[in-house]
Amino acid sequence: MIEILTAGEVERARESGRLVGNILHTLKSRCQVGTNLLEIDQWTKAMIQSANADSCYVDYAPSFGRGPFGHYICTSVNDAVLHGKPFDYQLKDGDLLTLDLAVSKNGIAADAAISFMIGTHAAPEDLRMIDTTEKALAAAIDAARPGNRIGDISHAIGQVLSHAGYQINLDFGGHGIGSTMHQDPHVPNDGQPGRGFVLRPGLLLALEPWIMSDTDRLVTDADGWTLRSETGARTAHSEHTVAITENGAEILTLPSA
Template sequence: MIEIFTPTEVAKARRTGELVANILHTLKHRVTVGTNLLEIDRWAKAMILEAGAVSCYVDYAPSFGRGPFGHYICTAVNDAVLHGLPRDYTLADGDLLTLDLAVLLDGIAADSAISFVVGTATPEDLALIETTQEALAAGIAAAKPGAKIGDISFAIGTVLRGAGYPVNMEFGGHGIGTTMHQDPHVSNDGRAGRGYKLRPGLLLAIEPWVMADTDKLVTDADGWTLRSVTGSRTAHSEHTIAITEDGAEIMTLPTVTF
C-alpha cells in the first residue's frame, strides 16, 4: 500500500515527527554510562503515553521477528544495528548506542533513529555515525517530486560505498503513514532513475545503516536483535520526510533544547 496525504494530513505527520524527535533527543540527553536499556524503554513508554500517542512497536509482529516486540523503543548496542530488543544491560563507557523509535499520533506515524557513543568515543565510531548521517542527508536531497525511489537509493549508496562500507540490501527505508511500514521499499543502494515516482504528499522513512566490515547480519536468540556477523560496530540514522512541491521536508526534527 502507498498512501498520498493531503496538506492537512501532512501537518499531522509533522506533529508526530516532532514528538518522535523530541523523545529521541531527550533520551540521548538522559543516557549516561550506567543507564540500563530497560530504563530507556520505560522512559520512552512514559513520554509516548503522556503525549497521547501509541507505540508502533509493542504489538509489532512481522514475519521476520519473534513477535510481538513487546517494548516501546529499539535499543541496539555496538554490533547490534536493527530491531534491538531492550534487555537488562547496563551501558558502559564507549558503547555505541542506536535508538530507533516509531509512534502513531492522531492517526499518522513517524519513524526516526539516532546513533551516538555513550561516554568516550573513538574516531572510528564517530566516522561510522557521521557516514550514515551524510548518507541520510544525500538521500533526502535526492527526494524531489518527479524523482524516483532509485535516485534516493543511489544517493545513499554512493555515500556509504564511497566511505568504504559494505551495504546490506535486506533492510532499508520504507513508506510510512497510517501504519509504520508501507510501500515503497527504499534500499540503501540502487540504480538512479528506477522505481516509484515521487509525488507530493508521499511520506517516507529513509534510514541508512551500516556495519563496519560486513554486509551480513545474524539474529540474536531473542528473535529480534540483528547484529553484524563479524561482531563489528554499527550505526543507523533515520528521518521521516514528506515529499512537497519544492522537495523534501524533514518531519522528525527536534524542538527540545538542553
C-alpha cells in the same frame, strides 16, 4: 500499499514527527554510563503515553520477528544495528548506542533513529561510521524531490556509503510510512538512479542508511528480533521521516527548536 497523504494528514504527520524527534532528543540527553536499556524503554513509554500517542512497536509482530516486540523503542548497542530489543544491560563508557523509535499520533506514524557514543571514550572509527550514515541520510533527503524516483534516493545513499568504504546490506532499508509504520515503497540503501516509484507531494518516506564496519551480513539474536553484524563489528544507523512537498523533502522528525 503506497499512501499519498492529504494536506491535513501531512499536518498531522508533522505533529507525530516532532514528538518522535523530541523523545529521541530527550533520551539522548539522559543516556549515560550506567543507564539501563530497560530504563530507556520505560522513559519512552512514559513520554509516548503523556503525549496521548501510540507506540508502533509494542504490539508489532511482522513475519521477520518473533513477535510481538513488547517494547516501546529499539535499543541497539555496539554490534547490534536494527530491531535491538531492550534487555537488562547497563551502558558502558565507549558503547555505541542506536535508538530507533516509531510513534503514531492522530492516526499518522513517524519513524526516526539516531546513533551516538556513551561516555568519554569514542573510537574514531565509530565516530566515522555515525558521520557516514548522517551524510548518507542528508544525501537521501536532498534526492527526495518530486519527479525523482526511489532509485535516485537509493543511489544517493549508496554512493556515500560505498565511497566511504562500507559494504551495503539490501535486506533492510527505508520505507513508506503513513497510517501504518511500514508501507511500500521499499527504499534500499543502494540502487540505480531513474528507477522505481516516482516521488510526488503527499508521500511520506522513512529514510534510514545503516552500516556495519567490516561486513554486510546480519545474524539474529536468540530473542528473535535483534539484528547484529555477523562478525561482531560495530554498527551505526541514522533515520528521518520526510514528507515530499512541491519544494523537496521536509524533515518531520527533527526536535522542536
